[in-house]
Amino acid sequence: MSTPQPAVVDTATAGSRDGGDAPTKRRPRTADRSHARDFSRGFVVKLVLMAVIDALGVYALFAAWNAEAWGIFAAMAALVLVANWVYFSRRALPLKYILPGLAFLLVFQIYVVAYTGYVAFTNYGDGHNSTKEQAIEALLIQNERRVEGSASYPLTVLADGDDLAFAIRTEDGDVRVGSAEEPLETVDDAVVQGGTVTEVPGYQVLDRQAVLARQNDVTNLRVPISDDPEDGSIRTQDARTGYAYTSTLVYDETADAMTDAATGTVYTPNDRGEFEADSGAKLGVGWRVGVGFENFTTAFSDSRYAQPFFKILLWTFAFAILSVATTFALGLFLAIVFNDERLRGRKVYRTLMILPYAIPGFLAALLWSGMLNRSYGFVNQVLLGGAQIGWLTDPVLAKVAVLGVNLWLGFPYMFLICTGALQSLPGDVLEAAKIDGAGRWRTLRSVTLPLLLVSTAPLLISSFAFNFNNFTLIYMLTGGGPRFADASVPLGHTDILISMVYSVSGIDGTASKNFGLASALSIIIFIIVGVVSAIAFRRTRKLEEIS
Amino acid sequence: MRRSIPIVAATLGLALTLTACAGSTDEPAADATATPSSDALTVWVDETRQDAVAEAAKAFEAETGTDVELVLKNFGDIQADFIAQVPTGEGPDVTVGAHDWLGAFLQNGVVAPVELGDKASEFVSTSIEAFSQDGQVYGVPYAVENIALIRNTALAASAPATWDEAVAAGQAAGTRYPILVQTGVEGDPYTYYPLQTSFGAPVFAQNEDGSYTDELTLGGEAGVAYATWLQAQGAAGVLSTDITYDIAVEAFANGESPFIIGGPWMIESFEGLDLAIDAIPSAGGQPAEMFAGVQGFYVSAQSDNALLANDFITNYMATTDAQVALAEAGNRPPAFLSAAEKFADDPIMAGFSTVGATAAPMPSIPAMNSVWAFWGVTEANIISGAAAPADAWNKMVTDIQGAIGK
Numbered sequence: 001m002s003t004p005q006p007a008v009v010d011t012a013t014a015g016s017r018d019g020g021d022a023p024t025k026r027r028p029r030t031a032d033r034s035h036a037r038d039f040s041r042g043f044v045v046k047l048v049l050m051a052v053i054d055a056l057g058v059y060a061l062f063a064a065w066n067a068e069a070w071g072i073f074a075a076m077a078a079l080v081l082v083a084n085w086v087y088f089s090r091r092a093l094p095l096k097y098i099l100p101g102l103a104f105l106l107v108f109q110i111y112v113v114a115y116t117g118y119v120a121f122t123n124y125g126d127g128h129n130s131t132k133e134q135a136i137e138a139l140l141i142q143n144e145r146r147v148e149g150s151a152s153y154p155l156t157v158l159a160d161g162d163d164l165a166f167a168i169r170t171e172d173g174d175v176r177v178g179s180a181e182e183p184l185e186t187v188d189d190a191v192v193q194g195g196t197v198t199e200v201p202g203y204q205v206l207d208r209q210a211v212l213a214r215q216n217d218v219t220n221l222r223v224p225i226s227d228d229p230e231d232g233s234i235r236t237q238d239a240r241t242g243y244a245y246t247s248t249l250v251y252d253e254t255a256d257a258m259t260d261a262a263t264g265t266v267y268t269p270n271d272r273g274e275f276e277a278d279s280g281a282k283l284g285v286g287w288r289v290g291v292g293f294e295n296f297t298t299a300f301s302d303s304r305y306a307q308p309f310f311k312i313l314l315w316t317f318a319f320a321i322l323s324v325a326t327t328f329a330l331g332l333f334l335a336i337v338f339n340d341e342r343l344r345g346r347k348v349y350r351t352l353m354i355l356p357y358a359i360p361g362f363l364a365a366l367l368w369s370g371m372l373n374r375s376y377g378f379v380n381q382v383l384l385g386g387a388q389i390g391w392l393t394d395p396v397l398a399k400v401a402v403l404g405v406n407l408w409l410g411f412p413y414m415f416l417i418c419t420g421a422l423q424s425l426p427g428d429v430l431e432a433a434k435i436d437g438a439g440r441w442r443t444l445r446s447v448t449l450p451l452l453l454v455s456t457a458p459l460l461i462s463s464f465a466f467n468f469n470n471f472t473l474i475y476m477l478t479g480g481g482p483r484f485a486d487a488s489v490p491l492g493h494t495d496i497l498i499s500m501v502y503s504v505s506g507i508d509g510t511a512s513k514n515f516g517l518a519s520a521l522s523i524i525i526f527i528i529v530g531v532v533s534a535i536a537f538r539r540t541r542k543l544e545e546i547s
Numbered sequence: 548m549r550r551s552i553p554i555v556a557a558t559l560g561l562a563l564t565l566t567a568c569a570g571s572t573d574e575p576a577a578d579a580t581a582t583p584s585s586d587a588l589t590v591w592v593d594e595t596r597q598d599a600v601a602e603a604a605k606a607f608e609a610e611t612g613t614d615v616e617l618v619l620k621n622f623g624d625i626q627a628d629f630i631a632q633v634p635t636g637e638g639p640d641v642t643v644g645a646h647d648w649l650g651a652f653l654q655n656g657v658v659a660p661v662e663l664g665d666k667a668s669e670f671v672s673t674s675i676e677a678f679s680q681d682g683q684v685y686g687v688p689y690a691v692e693n694i695a696l697i698r699n700t701a702l703a704a705s706a707p708a709t710w711d712e713a714v715a716a717g718q719a720a721g722t723r724y725p726i727l728v729q730t731g732v733e734g735d736p737y738t739y740y741p742l743q744t745s746f747g748a749p750v751f752a753q754n755e756d757g758s759y760t761d762e763l764t765l766g767g768e769a770g771v772a773y774a775t776w777l778q779a780q781g782a783a784g785v786l787s788t789d790i791t792y793d794i795a796v797e798a799f800a801n802g803e804s805p806f807i808i809g810g811p812w813m814i815e816s817f818e819g820l821d822l823a824i825d826a827i828p829s830a831g832g833q834p835a836e837m838f839a840g841v842q843g844f845y846v847s848a849q850s851d852n853a854l855l856a857n858d859f860i861t862n863y864m865a866t867t868d869a870q871v872a873l874a875e876a877g878n879r880p881p882a883f884l885s886a887a888e889k890f891a892d893d894p895i896m897a898g899f900s901t902v903g904a905t906a907a908p909m910p911s912i913p914a915m916n917s918v919w920a921f922w923g924v925t926e927a928n929i930i931s932g933a934a935a936p937a938d939a940w941n942k943m944v945t946d947i948q949g950a951i952g953k
Contacts, residue, residue: 126913129655130634138656138848145682152664208611215854237662237857285656304949375789393732393788393931481732483924485934488946490920507627511950512651512916 050087054080079103113526120519121290126512128273128286135287136251139258139275142285143249147232154196155234155242157211157218158203164214166223166234167197167205168242177203183224184234211239249283258283295520308487309500313528315399316496320467323406324460330407331414332452336444339422350419357412365476368405393482395493402494406473413463421455422448457540464536465529471498497525587614588855591629591642593622599876600643603869607859615859626651633657633847640850641860646677646841649685649911658685659848661857666865674882676757677841677908686843687860688882689873693839693903694738694810696825697817702805706823710742710830714785717805724804727795730788730930734923737909738808740838746773746831750918751910759910761951765922766944769831774929774936776830781930788931811878811899824898839906841882917950 057080064073086092086099122128130138153168158177165179167190175197178184191199199205211218222233225244232246250259258267258275267275267282273289274282300306334353338346356364371378372391380387391401425448433443474480480495480503490511491500502508505518588607592600597619604615618639620628626648632638634657652658660683667675667684674688696713698706702720707713717725728742729735736743740750748769752762780786790798796816799807807813808827827835844860846853863869870886880900881887890896909915925943928934 126630126651126916127654129630129657134634134849135656138653141659141848142653142656142681142683144660146662212613212852212854215852219853237853238861239854240858240862241662241664243662243664284654373789375787376794393933479733481924482933483928485928488942488949490924506916511920512913513627513630 046087050084053083057083075107116519116522119515120295120523121292122288122516123273123286123291123294124288124516124519125514126506127284128288130287132269132273132287135273135285136258138285139249139283140247140251144235144245144247147244147246150232150244153234153242155236155240156197156200157206157236157239158200159206159210160203164206164217164221165203166221166236166242167200167203168234169195169197175200178223178225178234180221180223183226208239291516295516296524298517299521299524304488305504308484308489308491308495311484312491312495312497312500315494316468319399319402319406319470319496320464322403323410323467323470324464326403326407327410327463328414328418328456328460330411331416332418334411334415335418335422339419353415354412356408357416361409362472362476364409365405365473368401368408369477372401392478395482398478398482398494402474402477405477406467406470409473410463410467417456417459418452421452424455425451453540458537461533461536461540465533468496468529468532469498469525470496471502474499475502497521497528501525587616588641588852588859589616589618589639590859591618591620591625591639593620593625593643595622595877596643596873599869599872600864602872603863603866604859607863611855611858613855629845629847630655630657633849636849638847638849640847640852640856642845642847643842644686644845646674646686646688646843647909647911647915648845649678649680650913650915652685652845653680654913657848659846659850659853660685661687661846661861663687663861663865666861669865669884671882671884671887673839673906673908674841674843677839677911678843680758680911686845687865688841688843689864689870690842690877690879691839691882691900691903692810692812692842692879693837693899693906694741694808694827695837695899695902696827697799697807697809697813698823698825699799699802699805700821700823702802706825707806707828710745710828713806713828720805722802722804724790724798725785725806727790727799727804727807728786729790729792729795729809730786730927731791732788732924732927732931734788734925734927734930735792736919736922736926737838739926741808741827741835742830743770743773744837745829745833745835746770746776747833748773749836749907750922751912751914753907757907759912759915761912761914763944763947763951766941770940770944771937773831774925774940777926777929778932778936781932786930788927811880811896814878814895822895824895824902826902834905837903837906838909839903840909842877842879843882914951918947921946921950 057076060076061073061080064070064076083099083103086095151171153170156167158165158167160179163179165177165182167175167177167187168184169175169192173192174186175188175190175192176184177187177190177200187200189201190197197205206214218239219235219237222235222245223242224233225231230246232244234242235245236242246261248261250261251257252259256269259265260267265277265279265281267277270276271289272286272291274286276282298305299309337343338349338353343349369392372380374380374388374390374393377391379391380389389397391397429447429451430443433447438446474494474496478492478494480492480499482494483490483492490503495503501518501521503511504521505515506513590600590604597617601617604617607613608615620642622643625642625644629638629642629644629648630651634655638657649658663670663675663684670688671691674691675684678684678686678688696706702722703716705716707716714725729738743749743765746769748765748767750763750765751759752764753759777786781788795807796809796813798804799813800816800820802820814822827837829835844864846856846860850856864873865883867883867885867889870881870883871889874881874886874890874896878896880890880896887900921943925934925939929936929939
């Protein structure tokens with residue numbers, strides 16, 4: 001048996017192999033001979049492995065603690081505790097097998113799905129990128145202006161107990177000292193060396209390291225120039241030089257409102273996560289808020305998205321179904337041909353057939369996109385004698401090209417599983433068919449195919465789900481193009497739902513980011529794939545009744 | 548012994564799981580444990596600039612006793628990653644970046660202003676203008692770049708004044724292509740922009756102080772005239788969507804055309820050719836004005852090391868030596884005047900600077916993000932003949948307005 005045995009052949013028989021006779025061989029278990037308290041070599045191995053896991057877990061806990069990532073800390077603590085309980089308890093036999101998979105599932109699936117679900121109900125995207133606190137902070141720093149024509153002052157950071165203060169030297173050589181509460185005042189007995197203040201009575205001059213230790217306090221310190229707020233305040237960004245600033249926006253925490261100091265306009269938060277004035281004017285930076293089902297309705301009701309969405313939905317189904325059908329047909333045909341014992345050199349052929357499978361999909365798609373270039377591509381130049389066929393620029397041909405390349409990429413997989421399934425078909429059934437007088441075609445249709453489908457149907461469904469979201473191929477081959485001529489959003493004829501989501505999310509930089517809408521669309525895709533798979537699996541159960 | 552095998556297997560599985568979890572928590576953890584204790588400064592750089600920044604960082608490390616941790620990023624990913632990661636606290640303190648990212652950075656509140664003080668006058672004025680918004684500067688520029696007409700002097704002796712002259716000279720040279728302009732099926736509006744402005748159709752209206760407004764100016768008669776011209780050039784075979792960047796650069800390097808419209812980043816592909824840098828010929832009668840692109844350093848709005856970050860970029864990156872090193876690494880003229888002087892004798896760099904003297908910075912307003920996707924494809928479709936020029940151009944203007952207005 002030179003052909004690789006695909007997993008499918010095993011799955012059909014796996015159930016009976018494990019479940020049946022294994023437990024009966026075991027000695028009856030008594031209370032004090034628990035598998036968990038069996039101090040055999042196995043126990044020692046387990047102890048060592050658990051120690052390693054715990055060590056890693058504790059390391060992760062410390063790291064999460066330092067990073068103040070409490071979500072991760074809690075999840076990690078729970079995982080470590082559960083792992084220890086499961087592997088040292090007497091009662092958790094099934095969990096011992098389930099836990100690793102369960103942990104993977106929680107981390108890589110459930111969390112991701114839950115987070116996507118959360119984002120789908122928010123307006124996360126450009127302009128609504130962070131929390132309200134961060135938006136307020138950003139608005140304040142964006143609207144702090146240097147006093148026009150004001151000088152730059154050599155600055156020294158001082159400490160008065162826990163409070164910080166600034167000492168600056170004015171152009172006429174005076175030293176002025178002030179803190180957050182006390183406006184600047186001239187100090188006569190300060191020591192100045194080389195242009196900077198080195199000593200101020202009553203204050204401690206902070207050295208570089210001490211300043212760095214309190215970076216945020218230093219950059220947040222505003223020292224008023226005088227009692228009149230109009231004069232502005234001194235602040236520094238590098239603790240070496242100070243500049244006079246005035247704020248044009250003021251945030252009032254109790255009223256939760258932004259006031260424009262120059263015009264007196266008051267901005268209050270609206271339900272879209274923005275500060276809005278009564279006149280409807282909005283401040284530039286917003287924050288993330290929940291928007292209910294808006295993202296879901298946009299996908300269908302926004303006239304700019306609705307029409308391309310249904311076109312793309314249709315093409316996605318066509319693409320996924322045709323991809324599975326064509327690859328399976330070719331794979332099955334080749335498998336049957338190469339399964340014929342009269343064929344010489346089958347091993348060589350089979351190896352050659354698997355070659356496309358060995359090339360990474362994205363690389364192959366990229367190569368093909370070069371080979372299908374209208375003027376310089378290998379296909380047009382060499383195979384078609386210089387014909388200028390727009391394989392990737394004509395809407396119909398682009399779809400043909402996508403399906404063709406996917407056929408090239410996908411048939412080896414189908415070839416593999418069909419070969420495996422063919423070789424595991426019971427010979428007696430085929431022989432019986434022969435004796436009953438069935439011809440080749442009849443045998444294929446009534447015996448081989450039904451038996452084959454029992455083991456390959458689940459793989460066909462997963463292959464459908466894979467192609468439904470075959471982003472790599474579309475992105476690398478056509479980029480979704482050629483663009484719809486009649487749509488007002490940057491989507492194209494070969495875009496499938498997942499590449500549409502990518503384009504809508506704006507991560508590629510061609511549109512403003514809208515993670516909320518993209519998440520909503522990906523949830524819709526998830527539901528479609530889920531429903532289709534569920535229906536398909538239900539129908540394949542009928543197939544199993546045949547065998 | 549036999550029954551312990553599944554346990555071992557399961558434990559191994561769990562070990563893998565947990566290491567996987569630990570792996571995902573590792574990154575923030577490593578940062579966090581390093582940051583508060585040693586005040587390390589995290590800087591995102593791209594491959595081209597890595598060595599130059601590392602060199603300047605050495606001086607900073609020696610003088611301040613602060614570690615600078617350089618994180619290598621793909622330049623194209625930096626903008627999106629910066630916007631996504633700064634609010635979570637996982638972003639860097641400083642990143643390299645292009646000035647036209649500023650609009651999105653401000654809209655998302657991820658970048659902090661930088662006070663250059665008197666140093667501002669030591670930079671090329673366009674570069675400071677490009678990093679300014681509403682009277683505040685948000686980055687320390689290090690390079691100014693723009694495109695120009697690169698001429699192979701062996702194939703064309705003199706600079707063409709107009710597009711038609713360039714095409715005629717190209718045809719007279721008897722090469723495969725009269726002139727090379729990178730296009731591709733998605734179009735390349737950045738490279739085509741000077742041709743468009745020569746018809747009097749810039750992308751956005753400008754205020755008196757040079758800042759951009761949301762008002763589109765690429766439509767109207769001028770825009771349609773440009774679109775019609777594109778179609779004619781496509782039909783004549785001068786412009787083609789099959790010419791991608793790679794194909795254009797390779798063809799020019801092989802001497803298949805006397806002219807290519809491109810930037811300083813192409814120069815290293817043209818070794819051995821005798822080049823001259825000329826102004827881009829006007830196609831529509833008016834001067835062909837290109838975009839100026841400025842590159843610089845941004846400081847994160849959520850940086851815990853704001854002092855160090857500002858100190859690093861204003862006092863260590865804005866120096867002649869650092870800027871010269873960055874210019875040599877990226878092949879782009881420096882933004883620091885004293886560093887730019889060092890390249891005054893370099894005909895290529897000086898050539899690009901001269902051509903770009905009148906260039907206006909590429910708009911950095913958030914609305915610009917909504918323009919690219921429609922602009923390029925429309926141009927490409929007109930050139931390839933897939934779309935009627937006037938209709939396609941007017942539809943594009945409507946679509947862009949729709950995208951901005953949402």
